[in-house]
Amino acid sequence: MSEPLVLMEGIVKSFSGVHALNQCRFELQPGEIHALVGENGAGKSTMMKILSGVYSKDAGKIYFKGKEVEIPNPRAAQHLGISIIHQELNLMNHLTIAQNIFIGREPRTAKIILNDDEINRKTAELFKSMHLALDPRTKVADLTVAKQQMVEIAKSLSFNSEVLIMDEPTAALTESEIDELFNIIRQLRAKGVGIVHISHRLEELKQISDRVTVMRDGQYIDTVKTSETSIDKIISMMVGRTIYETSPELPENPSQEVVLEVKNLQQGSLLKDISFSLKKGEILGFAGLMGAGRTEVARAIFGADPYDAGEFYVKGKRVQIHSPQQAVQHGIGYLSEDRKRCGLTVGMDVKDNIVLASLKKFLNAIGWVNMAQTTLTAQKYAQSLNIKTPSLDQKVKFLSGGNQQKVVIGKWLVADTEILIFDEPTRGIDVGAKSEIYKLLNDLTRQGKSIIMISSELPEVLRMSHRVVVMCEGRITGILNAGDATQESIMKLATQRGGIISTNLIPEAGRA
């Protein structure tokens, strides 16, 4: 092989003491499309943010065309010819395409007067070379996400970039838009540009990439040729971890009584034909990659977001849920993935948080809150949940993540909901607290509560769930029994793009 365009070696990066990257390596050839894959949190984005100057590395070396370079900020990267297109598009919606592409380096008369004709002309030339039919004078807000992506690509090309990093460029695109994008990428490859393609969609790799680098838990695993490697091999490289390999402790099988049934739930392009049922005393795991639509399902069931179509049955009875209040009345509780923003009023104390969702129960005849009774109740749950707090009057924001989570759980237990939806229940919680939460979930099911558990950690899903629903791009791609579920089988379903199950085969959503 020729001299690499980019070589990163021994890259180390930690955030507040936690290793995000440990001795990582990456190599990019000119005229190559190089896929970078790994689970959520494997370190892909961090690695590329270092290459593009967004983060600075703690240790390691970066070579660009054989010369060692330092990339302290995005400008330096741009200068070298390294461009990154972030997952969150960085465009100014109110400006036109041309204005966006030339922001910060507009051609000017007398230093201050703009010449929009010139940038429109230059942009038109650029689009011509990319075979793109876009009017440079269109406002970016009026473009589809795919077209906005093209604008970002055009922008980086206008810097004469030799390295183009794309962080999940296809996450928000439709099938035909992806084809369009890939055509552009291939054209760039033909011109000798080195392209880094970060993606969660493994089917795409075969379609577009020349080589694949796999990362896991901040470690470099391997770089392989795409044509010589199967997707199954790549998946096993991605998930083959040993840290959490404790044997799953499944609680006894739940009864066959169905407590919640969701039929044909539909929400714009986010959720397509979601149908599943939850049994009494069951933990139903929801697995999938970021953006698969799991949280959207939970929020729709809880009435937090509007949906287009769908029917809900609680214990066999058809119910209407259009607001969280209705959901709570039907015995459904939702524990948000974002505890601080949606689950807790962190400025209030433990006691108040626990009784917040069911204050009505504690009102006396003239509508005052019965303080003595709230304290008693809070005490009871703080004890049974083993919440570690100096007192019930402690502000929740001073508790640890695990204890905060327990307060949220306590809150829904007081509200006495039969169905609990946990969205990432152990996010940001240390290992010890994790196992306590697991134990708690199991206890709850033994008491007859039914749980939907959304989790991005496969070992957690495998360990806790009786059944696993796997989602990909707003669809359910499979429902596995605990016995059949493995990291590999889940990963495969989670990356199963629309092309495999033809959407035509899925029946239209039932009328609400």
Place this chain on the structure above:
Amino acid sequence: MQRLLAFGALIILFVGFSIASPYFLTFDNVIGILLATAVNGILALGVTFVIISGGIDLSVGTVLTVSAVMTGVFITNNHWPIWLGMLGGILTGGLAGFVNGVVIAKMKIPPFIATLGMLNVTKGLALVISGLKPIYFNDTPIFRSLAMDSIIGQVIPKLDIPNAVLVLFMAAIIANLILSKTVFGRYNFAIGSNEEATRLSGVNVDAWKIGVYTLCGLFAGLAGVVIAARLNSAQPALGAGYELDAIAATVIGGTSLSGGEGSIVGTVIGAFIISTLTNGLRILSVPQELQLVVTGCIVVLAVYADILRRRRK
């Protein structure tokens, strides 16, 4: 779209008041409306820039006051030449705006708080500097005539539109050129649209933000000079509350409070809507208290119309 809506509203107001009262559509009254718009209009021009950048400036009303007072100090107390005194007044506003900009861009104080602070600082300074008394320009009668005479009237007899109105339109034309034709205007929109993306594009966002608030201060300073000339005095207690009229004019004119959108033409129309409304209601003998109620409702309705329009999009 919002601009058309606002313009339509202005026409309807004019027609409506003309039918309701024979005194409304008289030459003197229309001049009165124009004159009443001049000060608020100039203030609103600066506010438009700030709001497009995603910020807010609550201090323009009292910056106007302190600029007027300083003009009085320069011209009457220090006997500076009139042009220099006026320039000094305008620059006083610019200085206040510059301080706002530094506090917001460098100290990262939210614009609401930073300019609220400046509101009180300038309010107090105006009182302290003037010794609580108005400063009159009786020694320099030319100063008043600069604003109240009519150049237009000399060219076209009988069309005695005071120069103060002319100043508003000239300032509006300049503001429009800055906003639509210069790098300054472009970055102003860019920052209001997506500040982080603008920063990542290599634009020195902090410096441009300071520029925006300075420009807003300069417009407030100009408005201060105009009002001092019009009243032939610098009134140390006048100006508080003007900022809200300026913000209202800007918002009625279609500038989005969330930034990234707005136009000078819209703001000028918005300023005219407010003064037409006040004037018309007064001619119809609506008590001043009720005028406030009506104006308040109009502002909220204008923003609601904007929200409805966005939602449909």
